[in-house]
Amino acid sequence: xxxxxxxxxxxxxxxxxxxxxxxxxxxxxxxxxxxxxxxxxxxxxxxxxxxxxxxxxxxxxxxxxxxxxxxxxxxxxxxxxxxxxxxxxxxxxxxxxxxxxxxxxxxxxxxxxxxxxxxxxxxxxxxxxxxxxxxxxxxxxxxxxxxxxxxxxxxxxxxxxxxxxxxxxxxxxxxxxxxxxxxxxx
DNA sequence: TAAAGGATAATA
DNA sequence: ATTATCCTTTAT
Numbered sequence: 001x002x003x004x005x006x007x008x009x010x011x012x013x014x015x016x017x018x019x020x021x022x023x024x025x026x027x028x029x030x031x032x033x034x035x036x037x038x039x040x041x042x043x044x045x046x047x048x049x050x051x052x053x054x055x056x057x058x059x060x061x062x063x064x065x066x067x068x069x070x071x072x073x074x075x076x077x078x079x080x081x082x083x084x085x086x087x088x089x090x091x092x093x094x095x096x097x098x099x100x101x102x103x104x105x106x107x108x109x110x111x112x113x114x115x116x117x118x119x120x121x122x123x124x125x126x127x128x129x130x131x132x133x134x135x136x137x138x139x140x141x142x143x144x145x146x147x148x149x150x151x152x153x154x155x156x157x158x159x160x161x162x163x164x165x166x167x168x169x170x171x172x173x174x175x176x177x178x179x180x181x182x183x184x185x186x
Numbered sequence: 187t188a189a190a191g192g193a194t195a196a197t198a
Numbered sequence: 199a200t201t202a203t204c205c206t207t208t209a210t
Contacts, residue, residue, distance in 0.1 A: 059195075059196095062194080062195065063194085063195090064193085064194060064195085078193085078194090079191095079192065079193055079194090080192095080193095081190080081191065081192080082190070082191025082192035082193070083190070083191050083192075084191095129193090
């Protein structure tokens with residue numbers, strides 16, 4: 001198996017928007033049955049915390065959102081619209097209720113199908129709600145530094161699918177790699 | 187552009 | 199127990 005430079009817990013325990021930006025270009029790895037699925041993160045969204053109306057955590061702590069209120073560096077996976085999974089990464093200190101949603105990735109290894117969209121990337125990565133609460137410092141699902149540092153520009157825009165969130169829908173908390181052809185929308 | 191689909195959380 | 203809602207995708 002390849003040697004990875006996993007991101008430390010301290011990486012996630014920072015300002016959510018900052019973590020979101022820093023996640024771009026990183027590699028998400030999911031190893032299942034010896035198959036090493038690997039992708040490059042190209043598009044993310046930040047969900048700042050309980051005061052962010054677009055975030056699930058704005059409803060307070062529920063059985064579902066409890067993961068978001070837990071310690072950073074864990075996966076928050078949920079089912080949306082009854083048929084698709086979305087994966088988030090918990091950020092900030094325990095109790096804050098913030099996370100970064102992975103919206104699109106670029107296939108690197110052992111990936112079939114489309115990865116441009118939260119539901120599609122989870123399908124391609126074989127991630128479902130059984131991965132909810134999974135530690136991203138584990139050996140089968142984690143995020144690592146790329147082999148070589150890359151240079152790219154980051155674009156910020158409003159988040160997708162959160163029109164119900166009032167003024168929070170307008171905030172530029174979606175980030176993606178400029179010019180990358182694997183982002184979910186323009 | 188609208189339907190699908192299932193879990194979740196609020197209401198009762 | 200019932201209902202409204204949802205960080206989307208796919209097919210018409």
